[in-house]
Amino acid sequence: MSKIKEEKKFSPARFFIGFTLIFIVAIWTIPTFGVFVTSFRDSKDIYGSGWWSVLPHKDMVKTDEFELPQDTDPDAPITLEGVTATFDEWRQGLYTEEGRQLRWYGNKRARKIEVYEEKWIGFGSNLSFSNYRDVLSGGKISYEDAEGNTITRQGNNFADAVLNSLAVTIPATIIPILIAAFAAYAFAWMEFPGRKPLFIMVVALLVVPLQIALIPILRDFTNWGLYGTFVSMWLAHTSFGLPLAIYLLYNYISTLPRDIFESAYLDGATPFTTFVRLVLPLSIPALASFSIFQFLWVWNDYLVALIFLGDRNRVVTSALAAMVGEKGQDWHLLTSGAFMSMILPLVVFFGLQRFFVRGLMAGSVKG
Amino acid sequence: MNQDKKSLGSYLITLGLIILAVVFLFGGFNLLQRMQDYKVLMTLFAVFWGLGSVALLYYVLNDVAQNMPRKIRSVAVALVFAGPAVLLLIWALVLPTLRSLRLSFLDATGSKFVLLDNYRFAFTDPIMLESFRNNLLWMFFGTLTCVTLGLIIAVLADKSKFEKVFKSLIFMPMAISFVGAGVIWKFIYAYKGEGINITEIGLLNAIVTSLGGVAQPWLLVPFWNNFFLIVIMVWLQTGYAMVIISSAIKSIPEEINEAAHVDGANALVIFFRITIPYIMPSIITVTTTILIFSLKLFDIVRVMTGGNFGTNVIANEFYLRQFTYGNSGQASAIAIVLLVVIIPVLAYKVLK
Numbered sequence: 001m002s003k004i005k006e007e008k009k010f011s012p013a014r015f016f017i018g019f020t021l022i023f024i025v026a027i028w029t030i031p032t033f034g035v036f037v038t039s040f041r042d043s044k045d046i047y048g049s050g051w052w053s054v055l056p057h058k059d060m061v062k063t064d065e066f067e068l069p070q071d072t073d074p075d076a077p078i079t080l081e082g083v084t085a086t087f088d089e090w091r092q093g094l095y096t097e098e099g100r101q102l103r104w105y106g107n108k109r110a111r112k113i114e115v116y117e118e119k120w121i122g123f124g125s126n127l128s129f130s131n132y133r134d135v136l137s138g139g140k141i142s143y144e145d146a147e148g149n150t151i152t153r154q155g156n157n158f159a160d161a162v163l164n165s166l167a168v169t170i171p172a173t174i175i176p177i178l179i180a181a182f183a184a185y186a187f188a189w190m191e192f193p194g195r196k197p198l199f200i201m202v203v204a205l206l207v208v209p210l211q212i213a214l215i216p217i218l219r220d221f222t223n224w225g226l227y228g229t230f231v232s233m234w235l236a237h238t239s240f241g242l243p244l245a246i247y248l249l250y251n252y253i254s255t256l257p258r259d260i261f262e263s264a265y266l267d268g269a270t271p272f273t274t275f276v277r278l279v280l281p282l283s284i285p286a287l288a289s290f291s292i293f294q295f296l297w298v299w300n301d302y303l304v305a306l307i308f309l310g311d312r313n314r315v316v317t318s319a320l321a322a323m324v325g326e327k328g329q330d331w332h333l334l335t336s337g338a339f340m341s342m343i344l345p346l347v348v349f350f351g352l353q354r355f356f357v358r359g360l361m362a363g364s365v366k367g
Numbered sequence: 368m369n370q371d372k373k374s375l376g377s378y379l380i381t382l383g384l385i386i387l388a389v390v391f392l393f394g395g396f397n398l399l400q401r402m403q404d405y406k407v408l409m410t411l412f413a414v415f416w417g418l419g420s421v422a423l424l425y426y427v428l429n430d431v432a433q434n435m436p437r438k439i440r441s442v443a444v445a446l447v448f449a450g451p452a453v454l455l456l457i458w459a460l461v462l463p464t465l466r467s468l469r470l471s472f473l474d475a476t477g478s479k480f481v482l483l484d485n486y487r488f489a490f491t492d493p494i495m496l497e498s499f500r501n502n503l504l505w506m507f508f509g510t511l512t513c514v515t516l517g518l519i520i521a522v523l524a525d526k527s528k529f530e531k532v533f534k535s536l537i538f539m540p541m542a543i544s545f546v547g548a549g550v551i552w553k554f555i556y557a558y559k560g561e562g563i564n565i566t567e568i569g570l571l572n573a574i575v576t577s578l579g580g581v582a583q584p585w586l587l588v589p590f591w592n593n594f595f596l597i598v599i600m601v602w603l604q605t606g607y608a609m610v611i612i613s614s615a616i617k618s619i620p621e622e623i624n625e626a627a628h629v630d631g632a633n634a635l636v637i638f639f640r641i642t643i644p645y646i647m648p649s650i651i652t653v654t655t656t657i658l659i660f661s662l663k664l665f666d667i668v669r670v671m672t673g674g675n676f677g678t679n680v681i682a683n684e685f686y687l688r689q690f691t692y693g694n695s696g697q698a699s700a701i702a703i704v705l706l707v708v709i710i711p712v713l714a715y716k717v718l719k
Contacts, residue, residue: 014526017523017526017527018527020523021520021523021524021527021529021533024516024520024537025533025536025537028536028537028539028540028602029536029539030570031551031552031554031555031570031602032539032540032543032551034551034554034555034570035550035551035554038554046568047568048566049566049568050566050567050568050569050570050573051568052570052573159406160406163406163407163409163410164406164410166410166414167409167410167413167414170414170417170418171413171414171417171418174418175417175418175421178421178422178425179421179451179452179455180452182425182447182448182449182451182452183448183449183451183452183453185448186445186448186449187449190441190444190445190448190449191441191442191445192441192442192445192446192449193442195445195449198449198453201453201456201461202452202453202456205456205460205461206713207706207709207710207713207714208460208464208706209662209663209702209705209706209709211663211682211685211701211702211705212463212464212467212699212702212703212705212706213459213460213463213464213467214463214689214702215463215466215467215470215689215695215698215699215702216462216463216466216467216470217459217463220458229396229399229400230399230413230417231396231417234417235455235459236459238455239455239456239458239459239460240459240460242452242455242456242459243456243460246452270429270433270444271444271448272425272426272429272433272444275448296541296542299544300542300543300544300545300546300547301544302544302545302546302665302666302669302670303665303666303686306686307690316544317544317546317547318546320544320546320547320550321546321549321669321670324546324549324550324553324670325673331554331557331568334550334553334554335550335554337550338546338547338550338551341544341546341547342542342543342544342547345542345543345544346539346542346543348542349539349541349542350535350539350542353535353538357610357614360607360610360611361610361611361614
């Protein structure tokens with residue numbers, strides 16, 4: 001559509017298109033941005049105001065507080081700074097003549113009045129990395145909650161989860177590629193009995209949803225003493241990734257020119273050396289596409305980790321999901337944890353988007 | 368060519384390699400289990416050992432195959448290449464399908480034959496019916512919205528100067544896990560409860576209250592909460608639809624559009640008469656992929672509501688049956704139903 005692109009002059013239609021796109025993109029990015037901002041906010045601030053309040057805006061800010069004399073009767077109308085009202089009205093908050101707002105804090109016995117004034121705020125909001133420290137560390141952490149109580153609890157040890165995720169993901173990305181490349185080469189260029197039916201089996205297995213395999217495999221892992229180990233995750237993710245990997249790599253490797261294999265054999269190379277020296281280096285584009293696909297899939301997977309790892313060696317997704325269950329309102333931990341789990345895939349994604357898209361197009365068949 | 372008779376030495380080397388591989392495999396596994404207290408070291412070792420084992424395994428197996436008599440050597444080598452993949456697939460997908468099928472006719476513990484009881488449960492139990500209804504909602508509304516939005520964005524972005532940036536940002540959620548997306552959207556739907564001087568910290572409730580509405584616990588609103596969950600899938604998957612459709616649009620030959628333009632067709636006519644028919648195969652691919660995705664949907668519901676408040680889906684009920692109720696018979700029956708429902712969609716797509 002280069003013709004249209006050449007006419008990039010201003011016109012109402014183009015303005016409308018640009019506006020619509022910016023609108024949609026804003027909707028798409030604001031949710032992530034909100035979590036990003038929140039992850040840097042003080043835990044107390046998070047409960048007090050929405051994350052957007054870090055942007056400069058006019059708001060009621062608490063500037064002072066004072067206590068009423070002990071003999072004040074909360075059940076009778078109370079006069080403060082020229083305004084008379086009942087307890088319930090004071091609790092809602094009332095404006096004085098100078099534009100200040102007075103609010104009764106807490107119950108009747110508290111007798112505490114808070115003074116609010118309208119002010120420009122923002123940018124001054126205290127942003128820090130302390131939430132990340134709290135969520136990553138394994139030690140004891142104390143912080144103040146919405147009511148001002150100091151809470152001390154065990155850290156979330158998210159750093160361990162990140163390491164576990166790495167230990168699961170890196171092998172579970174490379175092993176299936178290696179195994180699939182060997183198999184794809186055999187299916188494409190070797191003669192052996194059962195080649196056709198076996199390859200059809202591989203393609204047919206693209207259909208199988210992995211739910212169907214979970215229970216039997218879990219039984220095997222429990223019997224073999226592999227439950228909760230990294231090996232179980234590697235085996236599971238490798239096997240589940242294989243049909244797609246073989247299919248993609250077969251499509252690529254089978255189009256390599258026959259001549260190069262023949263000249264390699266004439267030079268006395270074994271299939272193994274041909275594979276390692278020739279096929280693997282030549283297939284790098286296809287290998288890269290699949291590896292990004294597999295990396296994101298394994299890193300972001302929750303179901304397989306939940307079932308085969310249980311509570312041992314929690315990976316980032318299961319650690320985060322556990323936090324949602326146990327500490328659903330601790331937004332300072334949830335947001336920073338969520339962002340910790342996203343950083344690596346986002347870097348990989350933006351860095352290698354080109355390969356990812358290619359893999360996605362070729363792999364749109366995964367079941 | 369190579370000498371056919373292998374010397375005793377080469378057999379000994381092969382034997383040594385086999386022993387080395389076995390020691391590396393089992394020794395490494397034991398070592399890995401003992402490293403729990405040194406996490407960084409453990410991670411490095413896990414990666415090294417995992418990758419090393421696989422490489423060593425292929426190397427040793429190939430060496431064994433090369434030592435075979437010449438007649439069967441080439442087949443042996445082919446088996447070394449294709450064998451591990453085939454064995455893994457048989458163990459992890461072929462046999463489990465059959466084992467699940469068998470389990471689905473047995474009772475909760477897999478010891479007694481119960482005929483079709485589990486399937487009767489799968490198709491008549493109220494919670495299953497609710498799950499089927501919700502999956503249909505996901506399939507219909509989720510898929511329709513993803514594909515339509517993806518198509519609109521792809522068409523609009525194609526006419527914009529900043530196409531790359533727009534597309535990257537829409538596509539970005541694809542890199543985020545469902546659990547991460549769950550946290551992001553839980554925060555959007557956050558509800559603080561009723562009370563005086565409450566500042567809503569959830570974006571949706573803040574917007575609603577600033578417009579004069581009443582804050583709602585969105586994930587608890589019966590029936591409609593399904594749609595608040597579907598929004599999350601739309602957020603995650605529209606980028607995928609957009610990318611595939613966008614590349615299809617770019618592959619439309621320029622001449623066709625120009626010819627239509629010359630013939631006096633306006634933008635709308637070109638869109639419906641040329642663009643849509645041309646990219647139909649891509650639209651079908653995207654639709655079937657997202658359909659299958661919404662059939663197997665699990666993580667979003669698991670994290671957001673746990674399947675409570677009328678939001679249950681089949682894959683979550685599968686999980687609950689197996690791991691909360693410990694009923695492998697019913698769980699397996701659900702998995703088989705899932706497979707049977709998915710096959711026609713995927714078969715259509717692969718055969719097309």
